[in-house]
Amino acid sequence: MSLILDNISYIYGKATAFETYALKNVNLAIPDGEFIGLIGHTGSGKSTLIQHMNGLVKATEGNIYFNGADIYDKDFKMKELRRKVGLVFQYPEHQLFETTVIRDVLFGPKNMGMEQLDAELAAYGALKAVGVGEDLLDASPFELSGGQKRRVAIAGVLACKPDILILDEPTAGLDPVGRIEILSLLKQIHEEQKITVILVSHSMEDVAEYVERIIVMNDGEVVMDDSPRVIFEREEELKAMGLGVPQVTRVCRRLHSLGMDINPDCITIDEAEQEIKKKFGLV
């Protein structure tokens, strides 16, 4: 099970004054079970890239292979790809339309051709996984709070039982508590259901804590693709792209440069806490 992008380019408005490269020669391999962060400045091509991964946008040049099959092949079943590669758009709560929460979550599984019972089981499972209580099943999705709406929308995609779950800025517009809740939820889903999760974000803090691999995009090109620790060593390059390293890494590096004996490459708050405690003999 894997997704391979082979030399993908995408051009908007070809041969008009609007012509722009949204993607340029992108090569990527997404193997099974990874937790990946896709990082880039606004307009770097992240959203366009993920829409290629489930065939919503067709590449101008290049090929995409899903489990070895060319998705642009005439016989390729696009619906199967859409089910296996679940895509949660930015502000997914804007896509809710049904009269009740459960009916909205059922929309996906039913479209994908699941039997009524299987679809319902999948929907209940998905709602439970995202932490929406049973008391809300028959509520109107429009009456829920912002955070709850987003969970329902994510459940709507999760209920299709994807092998790869892609989320475009799932924490945008949420308060700090909501952010942490959604992110740890994704980690939990990733661990329990063993699915690949791709987290699109422009916040290094968000991804540093959770992902095992970071893909950095700039101007439609993949410029870095490695583990967080390796990526964060290239602080200057990241800054030049309007990105940076997590705040806590900056603090540790500053302390280190001021002469404190502390590991300059802490990338999570927990790590930094341990380091500082060790320094002062608190552990």
Place this chain on the structure above:
Amino acid sequence: MIRDITIGQYYPADSIIHRLDPRVKFTGTLALIVSLFLFDSFYGFLLCGGFVAAVIIMAKLPLKYVLKGMRPILFLLLFMMIFNLLLTPGEVLGSWWIFTVTKEGIRSALFMGLRLIFLVLGSSIMTYTTTPNKLTDAMERIFAPLKLIKVPVHEFSMMISIALRFIPILLEETDKIMKAQQARGADFENGNVFKRIKALIPLLVPLFVSAFRRAGDLAEAMEARCYHGGKGRTKLKPLKYAFRDAIAYIVLVGLIVGAVFIP
């Protein structure tokens, strides 16, 4: 797919037509439409065709882009031409079953078709070369005298400019929601008419919800900036005629005179 609709959109370019005062372009479009119906001979179409072609070239619009924008009217055009062709009485050229083709029919189908094409071309050139803001500015100025009889000219032009501004936003929103639902397996392209209409519900409900939300946000933002209608309101960039506008007006008068006196 939805991005392909170019009619009514602004096409940025640096040309003399783009720089013309929007009032000239607005009256010019009206002049073209009027003159299209003033004559009844091929020479008239030569005149109008020459005029439209010259404007397209001067505006530096790619021909392919302009033609692509004509696609939405293709059906209407064919429909109108076929009816004109078959239902005009006159000198019979040939007939088959209940259909008769007459000399006058061919003539009127051709003329109506050409008129419609030039009409749509003329008005799309206006929107290709004029930003919506300038266009509504022009309308507000042109219809300003109506304020004397208490027509809310400013409010109307504000409504039009907001409506125009929202077209691309709502198109983008439609595109986004469509994709989000397709990601959940929605199918907008297959099935019979009823199935397809039903498939639109997951698209239309969120679209309406978001349109109302945006309208509310905009109204609040306008109030927060003390918008209170047109009274006593001045412009940041007031419209001013330049020498080239005078020349353009002379050309337009020439077009109408030509259309009136053509054989």
